[in-house]
Amino acid sequence: MTFRALVARKSDKTISASVEAMEETELHDGDVTIAVEWSTVNYKDGLAISGAGNVIQTFPLIPGIDLAGTVEASSDPRFASGERVVVNSWGLSQTHHGGYAERARVKGDWLIKLPDTISTRHAMAIGTAGYTAMLSVLALEHGGVTPERGDVLVTGASGGVGSVAIALLSRLGYRVVASTGRPQEEGYLRALGATEVIDRATLSGPGGPLGKERWAGAIDSVGSQTLASVLAQTRCRGVVAACGLAQGVDLPATVLPFILRNVTLAGIDSVNAPPAARIEAWSRLARDLDLDKLESTVTEIGLADVPEVALAVLRGEVRGRTLVDVRR
Known part of the structure; x- marks a missing residue:
């Protein structure tokens, strides 16, 4: 059986991707074969297709760190034909064929059965970005950040992680401060649930090791100087969940927020999170995410559109979530 796929190939140091x-015999080994219905475009997908992050480790390879679809065949007793499933990260788009194809074969250990209230389309509107946002919210809760403790900041607010984080936090009763470099998106961010919108320039430049205490918690997908500034302005016993590196991988900070204000920096690893953490995150997404708000963040594209959109994501030009209909 043949199927359509976006295949990345490397010539010298240049990566190209085309449909x-x-x-089906070219699929990698796995316990479960899936008829893929939807995928999505995340920041890591942009790194993979551009070659900027050395994400893809073997060529040729089908990129796409996310996929959702229906089980076609399974030798794993945990999964039966016809069940709706989702895969986020693991080895997809690194060493294993990913989600930008009409077929996938993966290890059963990588699969999560979708909650009844989440369709395969919703699952990819959420994607790794939204699942990471939920892991970040769980980290804030674990650290004792409740709505009564004060504001929660979301950086990179108009991106995928930020958009879902704002929708989740606002529904849970938090007052959300959204940081963005795109002032034209203020209406979009307030519709998702942000109470206040600030210019990212107030955080992205050098600042002092400690600043005025402004927020009880934060979800940061930017890293570098922005994360350092966020930490410096976090309230005593606050929690900052770090889940991204859009500005850079460095952290030009001091220990002062940690030893003078008891601030906690919680790292979020969505790639290798254990199954129990993934199941908890997807269960909470089913309960706490307003799917109407999620729908307001979505743009749909086809397989051939992925390379261009992936590069636009890296440039910070894409708002919200981009769904990939792999059948078109």
């Missing part, structure tokens, strides 16, 4: 016909 090709592939044979």
Whole structure:
């Protein structure tokens, strides 16, 4: 059986990706074969397709760190034909064929059965970005950050992680401060639930090791100087969940927020999170995410559109979530 796939190839140091016909025998080993219905474009997908992050480790490879679809065949007793499933990260788009194809074969250990209230389309409107946002919210809760403790800041607010984080936090009763470099998106961010919108320039430049205490918690997808500034302005016993590196991988900070204000920096690893953490995150997404708000963040594209959109994501030009209909 042949199927359509976006295949990344490398010539010298240049990566190119185009839609090709592939044979099912070319899929990698796995316990479960999936008829993929939807994928999505995340920041890591932009790194993979551009080659900027050395994400893809073997070529040729089908990129796409996310996929959702229906089980076609399974040798894993935990999964049966016809069940709706989702895969986020693991080895997809690194060493294993990913989600930008009409077929996938993966290890059963990588799969999560979707909650009844979340369709395969919703699952990819959420994607790794939204699942990471939920892991970040759980980290704030674990650290004792409740709505009564004060504001929660979301950086990179108009991106995928930020958009879902704002929708989740506002529904849970938090007062959300959104940081963005795109002032034209203020209406969009307030519709998702942000109470206040600030210019990212107030955080992205050098500042002192400690600043005025402004927020009880934060979800940061930017890293570098922005994360350092966020930490410096976090209230005593606050929690900052770090889940991204859009500005850079460095952290030009001091220990002062940690030893003078008891601030906690919680790292969020969505790639290798254990199954129990993934199941908890997807269960909470089913309960706490307003799907109407989620829908307001969505743009749909086809397989051939992915390379261009992936690069736009890296440039910070894409708002919200981008769904990939792999059948078009």
